[in-house]
Amino acid sequence: MHVSVVLFTADLRLHDHPPLRAALASADAVVPLFVRDRGVEAAGFAAPNRRAFLDDCLADLDAGLRKRGGRLVVRSGDLVEEVCRVATETGADSVHMAADGSAFATRRERRLRTALERSGRWLVVHDAVTVVVPPGLVTPAASDHYAVFTPYHRQWARVPLRQVYGAPRTVPVPEEARGEPLPAHRGTDGTSPGLPPGGETRARAALTAYGRHGLDSYDTTHDDLSADATSRLSAHLHFGTLSPVEVVHRARRHGGPGAEAFVRQLAWRDFHRQVLAARPAAAHADYRTRHDRWRTEDTASGDIDAWREGRTGYPVVDAAMRQLRHEGWMHNRARLLTASFLTKSLYVDWRIGAAHFLHWLVDGDLANNQLNWQWMAGTGNDTRPNRVLNPVTQARKYDPRGAYVRRWVPELAELEAPLVHVPWRLPEADRAGLGYPAPVVDLADGLGRFRRARGTRP
Structure with a gap:
């Protein structure tokens, strides 16, 4: 046999x-x-x-x-x-x-x-099997990988996709094959209380549901923090309970601006894979060094702890960090905000933030995580390496009614927008009564420190 x-x-x-x-x-x-x-x-x-x-x-x-x-x-x-x-x-x-x-x-x-x-x-x-377009399949003429997303995406979108295969009807397994018992129940030690369940059955149901009720509006709602309108399929893609090729086929058949924007995000996933495959050291070293002298655990432990615990005094940052701990997941816009805050406003080494994310994220993918962190730190593939996301203006834009902040920062649940995004505007006595901390850094001071370190002008 x-x-x-x-x-x-x-x-x-x-x-x-x-x-x-x-x-x-x-x-x-x-x-x-x-x-x-x-x-x-x-x-x-x-x-x-x-x-x-x-x-x-x-x-x-x-x-x-x-x-x-x-x-x-x-x-x-x-x-x-x-x-x-x-x-x-x-x-x-x-x-x-x-x-x-x-x-x-x-x-x-x-x-x-x-x-x-x-x-x-x-x-x-x-x-x-785990990607749509394998690393190295599309490359520019003078390099082994694309360093900029837009030209990569242009070529990625032209690659003919293989057909999608159904599940087999039967899978004969020889009697001699012996293994260990499966875990009787999901582990709880150190896990997030709101961690979602895994498995292909749930993944396929979630994909179908999103195609019916979320995909059409993805292009207009995926950055809306309070709407929570992203697919939440990232963990299933990470563990391969969904085929990324099948996801792209289904989205393209669905059609429309929402589906097009959704597929573009899957291209980002492959983009990061091909960068890391060509430059494995980028998992722990700057892809493009800016000669930063980052603050570290030795020099900024208090600020780092406040960031990890969601106690920075900036509500949208704190909401995101608390969501991460509770769900093992974080909204995509919030990931950008929290990374920018740590690396640009606090000028802390991106590797510290990347390690914290990898500890908690159920979708903790090495290529996506490390290279997205480098993107926000300005040491990766971003063509604007010195961009800084202001957490207050970003919160007003992507959480205008403050619903996201109120959900994850219950101390501020009674505040009305826009004060929910700037509670330090309250008299000190009123703010102290909320049990919410003062900001760990003045944004203008943080921006000035970053610009001086990078040698950039206002």
């Missing part, structure tokens, strides 16, 4: 899964395998919120496989060792998996290929 292993990584679904489809077409039985890789833990990628969401995804994937006569095999340990062990135990001669352009995944894939070849087996890696 011909057996293949299908190694699931960030593609925890049955619909539109090229590695699973290819393995089923070429083998009599497959081993759907997920390895809890201790290397992921050692690299610091397995934060509590993502572990809990992952547990949901694995349980849902296993349930889907069982409906098709199969089951998910889960192992723990070194990924390369466990894949090779499963292949030996089941007599599998090939392993199918999705490509991943990160430096960590590339090293792991190289190790796996070498180990499998030593035992006479081969590794088949499939593109366009």
Whole structure:
């Protein structure tokens, strides 16, 4: 009997899964395998919120496989060792998996290929499983990647998409395949109380619902903090419970300005992937250095703690930081605001903010997170590296009635707009009675410090 292993990584679904489809077409039985890789833990990628969401995804994937006569095999340990062990135990001669352009995944894939070849087996890696357009598929004439989004998007939009595959009807799994029990329940230690559930079943339902009730207005409402009108599909894309290729196909069939703007955001996701694939050091080093002498934990611990805890005295910043802790998610506009505030108004190293986001975000994707932080810090791909987002004017524009602030900063719930965005305008006694802190920095002072550090003029 011909057996293949299908190694699931960030593609925890049955619909539109090229590695699973290819393995089923070429083998009599497959081993759907997920390895809890201790290397992921050692690299610091397995934060509590993502572990809990992952547990949901694995349980849902296993349930889907069982409906098709199969089951998910889960192992723990070194990924390369466990894949090779499963292949030996089941007599599998090939392993199918999705490509991943990160430096960590590339090293792991190289190790796996070498180990499998030593035992006479081969590794088949499939593109366009976790992305729409794989890194390196479109490149400018004089470089290995696009450094500016607009020309990248122009080429990205012209790439013909592969077809979308349905879920298999049956998945035969050999009896010899043995794994660990799935977690009996989602972990709670250190997780956000409002963390959403994961899994392909919920992902597909959410995608359908957004197509019916949110996609048409995405272009006009996606920045509206109080409307909360974004798709909230980012965690499902991160864990691969949704196929990004399928999402683009469905959005394009839907059509309209909202769908077009939505698809553009998926292009940003691929843009960051191709940058990081070409420049892996950008995960921790400036993509374009501005020779900053950032404030750090040693020199700005009080300001950093206030930012992390949502106690900066700037309501929209504090609302966003509290949302992050409670939900493991943050509105896209709020991510820009909080990043600008930390790096530009407080002049704190972007890596400190990026690490905090990666700890809490259930959609904590290394490429998107690090390069979006660099974008706002002015060390990345932004063509206007010295732009500063004023939290007061941004709040008035994107939360004009103050509903977002009132939801997440209950101390200010009784204040009317626009005072809800500037509570320090109240007499000190009244403000103290709210239990809300004074601003940690005067915006003009913060802007001046940043301009002096960067050597820019007003």
